[in-house]
Amino acid sequence: MKGSAMAAGAVMLDPFSSIASHFNTSVDDTIKVALIGCGGRGTGAANQAMKTKENVKLVAMADVFEDRLKGSFETLTKVHGESGRMAVPEENKFLGFDSYKKAIDLADVVILTTPPGFRPWHFEYAVQQGKHIFMEKPVATDAYGIRKVLENAEIAKAKKLNVVVGLQRHYQSNYREAVKRINDGMIGDIISGQVYWNDGGVWVNERKPGMTEMEYQVYNWYYFTWICGDHILEQHIHNIDVANWFIGEYPVRAQGMGGRQVRTGKEYGEIFDHHFVEFEYPGGAIISSQCRHQRDCMSRVSETFQGTKGSVYTNSNNKALLKNYPNSILYEHAGEGDPNPYQVEHDELFAAIKEGKVIINDAENGAKSTMTAIMGRMATYSGKVMNWDEALASNKRLVDDPEQWSWKSQPPTLPDENGFYPIPAPGQTEVL
Amino acid sequence: MGNNAIPTESPEHVMEVSDFWMSVHEVTWQQYELFVRRDKNNADPISNEKLKELGIDGVSRATQPYTDMSFGMGKEGFPAVNITQYAALSYCKWLSALTGDFYRLPTEAEWEYTAKGGVLHDYFTVINSLDDYAWHKGNSSSHYHAVGLKKPNSLGLYDILGNVSEWTMDAYAPYENKSTKDFWRIPQELYPRVARGGSWMDERSKITPTHRIDSQPGWKIRDPQLPKSRWWHTNAPFIGFRIVRPRVQPTPEEIIKYWLKPIEDYN
Numbered sequence: 001m002k003g004s005a006m007a008a009g010a011v012m013l014d015p016f017s018s019i020a021s022h023f024n025t026s027v028d029d030t031i032k033v034a035l036i037g038c039g040g041r042g043t044g045a046a047n048q049a050m051k052t053k054e055n056v057k058l059v060a061m062a063d064v065f066e067d068r069l070k071g072s073f074e075t076l077t078k079v080h081g082e083s084g085r086m087a088v089p090e091e092n093k094f095l096g097f098d099s100y101k102k103a104i105d106l107a108d109v110v111i112l113t114t115p116p117g118f119r120p121w122h123f124e125y126a127v128q129q130g131k132h133i134f135m136e137k138p139v140a141t142d143a144y145g146i147r148k149v150l151e152n153a154e155i156a157k158a159k160k161l162n163v164v165v166g167l168q169r170h171y172q173s174n175y176r177e178a179v180k181r182i183n184d185g186m187i188g189d190i191i192s193g194q195v196y197w198n199d200g201g202v203w204v205n206e207r208k209p210g211m212t213e214m215e216y217q218v219y220n221w222y223y224f225t226w227i228c229g230d231h232i233l234e235q236h237i238h239n240i241d242v243a244n245w246f247i248g249e250y251p252v253r254a255q256g257m258g259g260r261q262v263r264t265g266k267e268y269g270e271i272f273d274h275h276f277v278e279f280e281y282p283g284g285a286i287i288s289s290q291c292r293h294q295r296d297c298m299s300r301v302s303e304t305f306q307g308t309k310g311s312v313y314t315n316s317n318n319k320a321l322l323k324n325y326p327n328s329i330l331y332e333h334a335g336e337g338d339p340n341p342y343q344v345e346h347d348e349l350f351a352a353i354k355e356g357k358v359i360i361n362d363a364e365n366g367a368k369s370t371m372t373a374i375m376g377r378m379a380t381y382s383g384k385v386m387n388w389d390e391a392l393a394s395n396k397r398l399v400d401d402p403e404q405w406s407w408k409s410q411p412p413t414l415p416d417e418n419g420f421y422p423i424p425a426p427g428q429t430e431v432l
Numbered sequence: 433m434g435n436n437a438i439p440t441e442s443p444e445h446v447m448e449v450s451d452f453w454m455s456v457h458e459v460t461w462q463q464y465e466l467f468v469r470r471d472k473n474n475a476d477p478i479s480n481e482k483l484k485e486l487g488i489d490g491v492s493r494a495t496q497p498y499t500d501m502s503f504g505m506g507k508e509g510f511p512a513v514n515i516t517q518y519a520a521l522s523y524c525k526w527l528s529a530l531t532g533d534f535y536r537l538p539t540e541a542e543w544e545y546t547a548k549g550g551v552l553h554d555y556f557t558v559i560n561s562l563d564d565y566a567w568h569k570g571n572s573s574s575h576y577h578a579v580g581l582k583k584p585n586s587l588g589l590y591d592i593l594g595n596v597s598e599w600t601m602d603a604y605a606p607y608e609n610k611s612t613k614d615f616w617r618i619p620q621e622l623y624p625r626v627a628r629g630g631s632w633m634d635e636r637s638k639i640t641p642t643h644r645i646d647s648q649p650g651w652k653i654r655d656p657q658l659p660k661s662r663w664w665h666t667n668a669p670f671i672g673f674r675i676v677r678p679r680v681q682p683t684p685e686e687i688i689k690y691w692l693k694p695i696e697d698y699n
Contacts, residue, residue, distance in 0.1 A: 040658065043657065043658040044657040045656070075658055075698070079698045198500070201496065235498075235499075296465075299504065300500065300504045302504055315503065316499070317669065340654060342654065
């Protein structure tokens with residue numbers, strides 16, 4: 001992006017800039033985007049960026065897997081090739097663990113959609129280079145990563161960089177309508193709540209012959225805590241984040257239980273198949289958080305809260321229902337025809353960049369909601385009470401510095417002779 | 433077929449369909465998930481020769497969805513929803529490969545024939561006391577219901593109207609005033625294709641044997657990936673399916689036409 005709309009106005013009013021205008025009859029308003037992490041979600045996010053009304057061009061792509069990058073390039077070329085928005089020449093396709101730097105250097109805006117373990121360093125570099133950012137949740141997998149993101153969130157703020165985090169409920173109408181009414185006092189103060197992501201679990205990528213252990217773990221990343229964070233982060237963060245958002249605080253304490261009872265195959269790595277956590281908030285609210293990857297059990301992905309004057313129910317299917325006690329409806333969100341929250345994220349990001357009036361900075365909340373889920377995981381892995389300050393100060397790192405990232409490096413967890421990984425054991429596992 | 437009073441259902445025309453069996457209930461989550469998981473079907477696989485007769489050289493595996501596709505409305509005994517037409521048809525292919533009998537989705541004409549009660553033509557009785565037969569917006573309490581709780585129509589089909597809309601084999605297009613036998617409008621594009629029957633979300637005026645629903649890209653609006661899923665809708669908790677088996681099994685050459693190829697969704 002050569003200049004924002006406001007800068008263009010300033011140029012035209014400046015009598016001394018007439019020479020410059022000979023070279024540029026119109027201001028180049030192209031916003032250049034780089035995609036870091038070319039899986040299905042990254043490809044989707046790049047598509048959404050190119051579907052905004054601003055003059056967005058994808059100029060660079062980076063991944064560690066060649067087939068992912070190739071597939072993503074082909075898909076995006078099919079959709080945006082004709083419009084000219086897809087503008088990634090061969091030399092701007094970068095492979096390898098350090099490829100993110102090369103791609104970020106070429107852009108005004110970066111899309112960070114690799115597995116979460118790598119995110120803090122990608123975010124840090126993008127902020128250092130002064131780029132606007134869309135990054136997916138979760139934003140880290142350990143407390144060290146969170147501290148890095150928080151630190152750089154402050155720098156981003158100072159540099160007036162826009163940062164959108166893919167906690168898309170913040171960009172979804174039913175949630176926005178609900179939170180408006182909660183903040184207006186419709187249900188009083190929230191004193192308790194239940195948040196859920198209970199379902200049958202997600203995809204598995206099977207080990208291919210010839211893969212190094214590192215290659216396999218990055219390929220089947222969902223099941224390795226250092227890259228994924230466990231499903232309490234990767235999925236359930238959405239619901240935990242809603243609790244933080246609606247209450248307006250972050251919890252001071254967590255305790256919980258969890259384990260791995262049904263989904264025990266080696267292809268499921270080391271993560272638990274269920275977690276149940278009690279979060280305690282400064283104002284006294286207690287939130288129960290459940291997440292489960294077990295088949296043929298109750299499926300529920302939603303949030304419920306009880307306030308001093310009423311209750312609220314929300315889910316990602318555009319529902320919001322606020323009631324008083326005992327049971328009269330105060331507000332019901334219609335939801336039909338609501339915009340796609342994944343598109344709204346990008347619409348608002350690029351509009352903010354173009355107009356320069358509002359600066360979006362989701363990074364701090366993204367980091368603190370991720371930290372909430374990490375604290376929950378620490379509680380279920382250890383079986384101990386976790387306090388926010390101690391959890392956030394933890395020096396137990398799960399992810400090495402980028403200099404150590406290579407296909408030949410040794411991941412922090414390794415399989416036994418039968419291919420099974422060590423599983424956290426409450427009462428024994430140390431997390432701080 | 434059709435209803436001259438409604439533009440999208442006009443003109444009324446006569447269609448002939450060959451004999452077929454149709455499943456009494458909408459396919460439930462338990463039945464559908466057997467196909468998604470493929471881990472409980474290691475019983476005697478049918479012979480290669482039999483597979484050839486069914487025009488099957490392989491059945492694609494559905495992906496595990498990222499989130500709860502029932503949207504908390506219940507799974508045990510409840511109809512599977514948010515299923516794409518390709519997924520529903522792949523379920524039929526999987527079931528055919530498992531049993532050796534040819535299963536597919538009903539054509540629009542077959543579906544309407546059964547919804548009208550076949551030759552018994554009971555549909556005025558059904559429409560006149562719709563609440564006894566069908567879940568719709570007015571009585572569903574904003575969610576789908578377990579299959580088979582309402583009265584069946586005169587052919588013994590439960591929830592053929594209401595509860596969840598049901599996929600057909602057909603592309604959606606205006607009717608031509610042509611009377612033919614075993615007509616099927618073969619889809620060339622991903623959208624729109626026809627679903628029938630109306631659902632728990634529809635006003636009772638849409639719960640008729642003639643009402644047509646055209647599928648839309650918006651049914652996947654919250655799929656954050658690209659290409660969007662072949663297997664799952666994200667915004668269609670009203671779309672399910674039931675299956676049919678023709679009494680006379682067609683030749684392999686004819687059957688192959690029914691195994692529609694997937695079309696990538698770049699919307």
